[in-house]
Amino acid sequence: MAAATRWSAAEQSNISQVSLTIGSVLPVSVxxxxxxxxxxxxxxxxxxxxxxxxxxxxxxxxxxxxxxxxxxxxxxxxxxxxxxxxxxxxxxxxxxxxxxxxxxxxxxxxxxxxxxxxxxxxxxxxxxxxxxxxxxxxxxxxxxxxxxxxxxxxxxxxxxxxxxxxxxxxxxxxxxxxxxxxxxxxxxxxxxxxxxxxxxxxxxxxxxxxxxxxxxxxxxxxxxxxxxxxxxxxxxxxxxxxxxxxxxxxxxxxxxxxxxxxxxxxxxxxxxxxxxxxxxxxxxxxxxxxxxxxxxxxxxxxxxxxxxxxxxxxxxxxxxxxxxxxxxxxxxxxxxxxxxxxxxxxxxxxxxxxxxRFVGTTVLGVTLTGASPLVDAFAFESSRGRELVLINKTSQDLACELGDGIAGSLVLTLTAPAIDAKEGVRLAAEHGGFDRVIKAQAYSASVFRLRKQ
CATH class of the missing domain: 3.20.20.80 (Glycosidases)
Structure with missing residues (x-):
């Protein structure tokens, strides 16, 4: 079982808490x-x-x-x-x-x-x-x-x-x-x-x-x-x-x-x-x-x-x-x-x-609870397995609890020095451990690989 994610008190004060469940496969492919x-x-x-x-x-x-x-x-x-x-x-x-x-x-x-x-x-x-x-x-x-x-x-x-x-x-x-x-x-x-x-x-x-x-x-x-x-x-x-x-x-x-x-x-x-x-x-x-x-x-x-x-x-x-x-x-x-x-x-x-990245994948249903209207979630299934996307267009980091015994590991992020930055945009592979609670930083798009715990 993955270890629980821990953040400092200062970090927790600026983290929005949401929960998410992955639904069934939809009859939609990209x-x-x-x-x-x-x-x-x-x-x-x-x-x-x-x-x-x-x-x-x-x-x-x-x-x-x-x-x-x-x-x-x-x-x-x-x-x-x-x-x-x-x-x-x-x-x-x-x-x-x-x-x-x-x-x-x-x-x-x-x-x-x-x-x-x-x-x-x-x-x-x-x-x-x-x-x-x-x-x-x-x-x-x-x-x-x-x-x-x-x-x-x-x-x-x-x-x-x-x-x-x-x-x-x-x-x-x-x-x-x-x-x-x-x-x-x-x-x-x-x-x-x-x-x-x-x-x-x-x-x-x-x-x-x-x-x-x-x-x-x-x-x-x-x-x-x-x-x-x-x-x-x-x-x-x-x-x-x-x-x-x-x-x-x-x-x-x-x-x-x-x-x-x-x-x-x-x-x-x-x-x-x-x-x-x-x-x-x-x-x-x-x-x-x-x-x-x-x-x-x-x-x-x-x-x-x-x-x-x-x-x-x-x-x-x-x-x-x-x-x-x-x-x-x-x-x-x-x-x-x-x-x-x-x-x-x-x-x-x-x-x-x-x-x-999601061309050729199949779309999965997603239910996001407690999130700002500026946060969106998507899920896809492919030969890579199941992947979750969190797009956080708010100024707060986001902590998302995955339900149904699922853990996620960060594999890709889209970030920049600031939301109004014209340069320094970074689309980068990431390598994180699996966790039941995943984190998406403010003003970012993130991809998480999913697996059952």
Missing amino acids: PKEFVGLSYESAQLANPEFFSVKNKELVRLFRELAPNGNLRLGGGSSEYTTYSDEAVAGPMPFEVFGPDTSKTAKKGTVTSALALKNLRGFLDAVNWSCLYGLNLGQGTAEAAAHETAAVQRILGPRLLAFQIGNEPDSFRNRFRAASYGPADFIAEWERFHSAIVKVTPQARFAGPDISNKLPYLTAFAEIAPKYPDVVLLTSHYYAMGPASSPEATLDNLLSPYPKLTTLKRRDLHVIAEAQATAHLPYRMSEGNSCWDGGKAGVSDTFASALWCADYMLQCAARGWAGVNLHGGGNGYYTPIAGAPSTGFIRRPEYFGIKFAQ
């Missing part, structure tokens, strides 16, 4: 391509970016996940065009960035060369691709031409096409104020018909909406008519825009205002859409707050804890995956930088890598 990143389509205007020549970026993708999904889309996809020919003249930029369609609205051309380089990149990192098409300002004929090239060049690396980015935001931008779900579905079906005439083997995902759930419901209702629709998608930003005074570090750590209380219905609508369409669901774009993130919030260790927690919440719901949006030097991008200056891992990168 898919191998659960981890994903999302980049703007305009990034392909630089054909050297997603290329095997960009060796440092290849290394960072490989290090993040041995299998994953790269989604290309975003606001710039509604301004990007395709050309079979290489674009003459200098590239419009070395590295693009998040949400820059607000300032760069032309000159972003995807060429066949960019697609060939992208295929080499995807082969090198062993990731698939979710590819966005221009619905906002494009034509069905242009989409069909581009789709044929993408299908031919990306081949088995192509997961699916998405027709349009955030069509629920087209009103008063690309469409009339009266534009609604029925109008989108009519356009989607017209584009789909044109595409499959040229590329009958194409597969599709959607509706890739921002937040207006009637579009998701409408898409789910027509999806059974189309066997080539393989995935439901939409976006999620925890806060935002970045200019909002409510986009704060404390609110990022709070218990997901969009996933609880008034927004709890969102989860029900997603689940209902899955049941209607008989399809898996993927969060295809999202992050801490939109407009590229907020300095002092999106680029701090808080974003890593938020990211790890959010991704495991999604995994526990049985979602197909999560694509965190980024690129360039946006504050929320997991990987920042450019080929000429070098790349850096932002704190969120380590939160994603923490969640990657």
Whole structure:
């Protein structure tokens, strides 16, 4: 039997006491391509970016996940065009960035060369691709031409096409104020018909909406008519825009205002859409707050804890995956930088890598008693055995008593010098003894190996 954990009186005064029980195995497993990143389509205007020549970026993708999904889309996809020919003249930029369609609205051309380089990149990192098409300002004929090239060049690396980015935001931008779900579905079906005439083997995902759930419901209702629709998608930003005074570090750590209380219905609508369409669901774009993130919030260790927690919440719901949006030097991008200056891992990168540990596992039920709303627990079963995750987003250390004759041993921690630290994030293996009472330090994510006493 493991020895009882002992802390000094001073330590005990700053330790929150909780208890936990592990439930039964749930009918949920985490898919191998659960981890994903999302980049703007305009990034392909630089054909050297997603290329095997960009060796440092290849290394960072490989290090993040041995299998994953790269989604290309975003606001710039509604301004990007395709050309079979290489674009003459200098590239419009070395590295693009998040949400820059607000300032760069032309000159972003995807060429066949960019697609060939992208295929080499995807082969090198062993990731698939979710590819966005221009619905906002494009034509069905242009989409069909581009789709044929993408299908031919990306081949088995192509997961699916998405027709349009955030069509629920087209009103008063690309469409009339009266534009609604029925109008989108009519356009989607017209584009789909044109595409499959040229590329009958194409597969599709959607509706890739921002937040207006009637579009998701409408898409789910027509999806059974189309066997080539393989995935439901939409976006999620925890806060935002970045200019909002409510986009704060404390609110990022709070218990997901969009996933609880008034927004709890969102989860029900997603689940209902899955049941209607008989399809898996993927969060295809999202992050801490939109407009590229907020300095002092999106680029701090808080974003890593938020990211790890959010991704495991999604995994526990049985979602197909999560694509965190980024690129360039946006504050929320997991990987920042450019080929000429070098790349850096932002704190969120380590939160994603923490969640990657549980790809391929089966989810277990967990009941946490007496904990702050800022503490979350998850449990998983795999060839490593049973593992427990405690994510402690409070300023107090946490002592957790394991029930049912179970003991735990610390095997991995995600920590940093401070919750607002931009550097010094540490994802490290640990080697502790088994104990009936386990400890998770303040502002940390911890993994414990479990065994019966």
